[in-house]
Amino acid sequence: MFRHQKELQFEVKVDRPDPMLARQIQEVLGGQFGEMTVMMQYLFQGFNCRGEEKYKDMLMDIGTEEIGHVEMLCSLISQLLDGASPEDQAEAAKDPATAAIMGGINPQHLLVSGLGGLPTNSNGVPWNGSYIVASGNLLADMRSNLHAESQGRLQVARLYHMTKDEGVRATFRKMLARDRYHQYQWMEAIKELEEKNGVVVPASFPPEAEKESQPEAYEFWNLSEGTESEEGPWATGSAPDGSGEYVYIKDPIAKGQIPNPEVPNTALHHDLTRKKVLSK
Known part of the structure; x- marks a missing residue:
């Protein structure tokens, strides 16, 4: 069961609107390594987890926290888009100074979401379920989680230096801190699983x-x-x-044979002729 609480996990407050930054933040919301990805990855791993309950509980705890992070980013994007309008974008094309701020607005923020966050990356590419990993193998999944948190934190750190808005930076600092702790969590889980079963996945194939x-x-x-x-x-x-x-x-030598596949039936219209491969 999930229950929504009105308060955000951390305060989200911007100093001033910035549609260009709103577009850039879409990457850490709906990109390959964005909050939507880790949210879905941890939840599906948790939903499908069998066996020791502590792993399932940890996955559900962090996955549920990531739902809150998605909401935080949507709130952040909305605040950065406050006051934006189609007229603003049209005007930006006339004034280079305004274009520097408004010219990079994501048109979908105006046309599709009504000045809200979207389940897309910074170029408008929709979020894709194939981004997530939920294999049912705990060690393999925990390593994927560490990778996802590493890439996600890297992108937030880069975004941090792309703005001087202290309100936005304050939100990013909270996210960076949580992403750091999540990396610690996956490292600890990986260490425990490696000590128990070995470092190679799957341990069941010795x-x-x-x-x-x-x-x-x-x-x-x-x-x-x-x-x-x-x-x-x-x-x-x-x-x-x-x-x-x-x-x-240093100088590896191929150990296999030269492939010599059969030519398909002519009904496939391949225009191929049989070439005999000489044996060594």
């Missing part, structure tokens, strides 16, 4: 099941010019789970 393919689990194939990649800890030393030692393959 290395032994790879049979003859196990050596490939530790080889770094150098497939670009130079050998600088050899300098990283991913190319030398032990695997994080201690199951093997890395090997740097």
